[in-house]
Amino acid sequence: MRDDNHTPVLCLASASPRRQALLASIGVPVSVLPSDIDETPLEAESPTAYVERLAVAKAQAAVGKTALPVLGSDTAVVIDSTILGKPNNQQHAAEMLRMLSGRTHQVLTAVAVSGPLGILSCCVATDVTMRELTAKEIACYWLTGEPADKAGGYAIQGLAAIFIEQIQGSHSAVVGLPLFETTRLLRQQGVPVWAGRYPS
Numbered sequence: 227m228r229d230d231n232h233t234p235v236l237c238l239a240s241a242s243p244r245r246q247a248l249l250a251s252i253g254v255p256v257s258v259l260p261s262d263i264d265e266t267p268l269e270a271e272s273p274t275a276y277v278e279r280l281a282v283a284k285a286q287a288a289v290g291k292t293a294l295p296v297l298g299s300d301t302a303v304v305i306d307s308t309i310l311g312k313p314n315n316q317q318h319a320a321e322m323l324r325m326l327s328g329r330t331h332q333v334l335t336a337v338a339v340s341g342p343l344g345i346l347s348c349c350v351a352t353d354v355t356m357r358e359l360t361a362k363e364i365a366c367y368w369l370t371g372e373p374a375d376k377a378g379g380y381a382i383q384g385l386a387a388i389f390i391e392q393i394q395g396s397h398s399a400v401v402g403l404p405l406f407e408t409t410r411l412l413r414q415q416g417v418p419v420w421a422g423r424y425p426s
């Protein structure tokens with residue numbers, strides 16, 4: 227049974243509608259306060275350190291603007307140690323998909339939650355195997371509008387599901403938030419998850 231109480235218990239420092247929907251799906255109503263931070267990787271920074279730094283920075287940017295605990299998160303696609311963020315345009319998106327076609331890549335999602343224990347964070351890695359894509363598929367996929375705001379230029383939860391042969395890890399992390407690990411961090415910080423009425 228879903229909780230009917232929609233009073234926010236968390237501030238989501240993210241403009242991602244997917245993250246908001248994922249949190250709603252586990253019974254966590256949020257208020258939204260997107261953080262605009264510089265997402266340039268530091269020199270010699272590992273992909274894991276990069277996404278975790280950004281998740282923490284997004285959370286920190288909202289702390290002080292709200293009395294609620296804050297959640298920040300970042301997702302990046304990694305192939306051959308190269309970090310792929312969101313594509314700048316159609317050509318960039320096509321380049322990304324050509325790199326991913328017929329291979330296994332990693333999706334890294336970091337999540338950071340501020341609260342009474344300070345900022346707690348973790349990073350989840352998921353292996354995603356994409357089948358080989360044709361040039362026509364790559365060109366047509368851009369026209370769906372899906373790739374533009376997604377790391378790696380694809381959405382596993384959308385049409386790109388037909389490109390994905392296998393995943394090993396967390397599906398929700400690929401979509402933007404690892405729900406299992408996020409629940410642990412939220413509960414550690416005293417944020418209720420699925421705290422509604424339980425079936426009697």
Ligand SMILES: Cc1cn([C@H]2C[C@H](O)[C@@H](COP(=O)(O)OP(=O)(O)OP(=O)(O)O)O2)c(=O)[nH]c1=O
Pocket residue numbers: 239240241242244245260261284299300301302303312333375376377378380381382383400401402
């Ligand atoms: C790989 C993949 C990524 N994504 C999304 C998750 C993230 O929202 C986005 C990566 O960009 P992020 O910079 O992590 O997040 P964002 O810009 O959407 O939101 P904000 O920075 O304000 O928190 O790509 C999917 O929705 N499906 C996928 O299959």
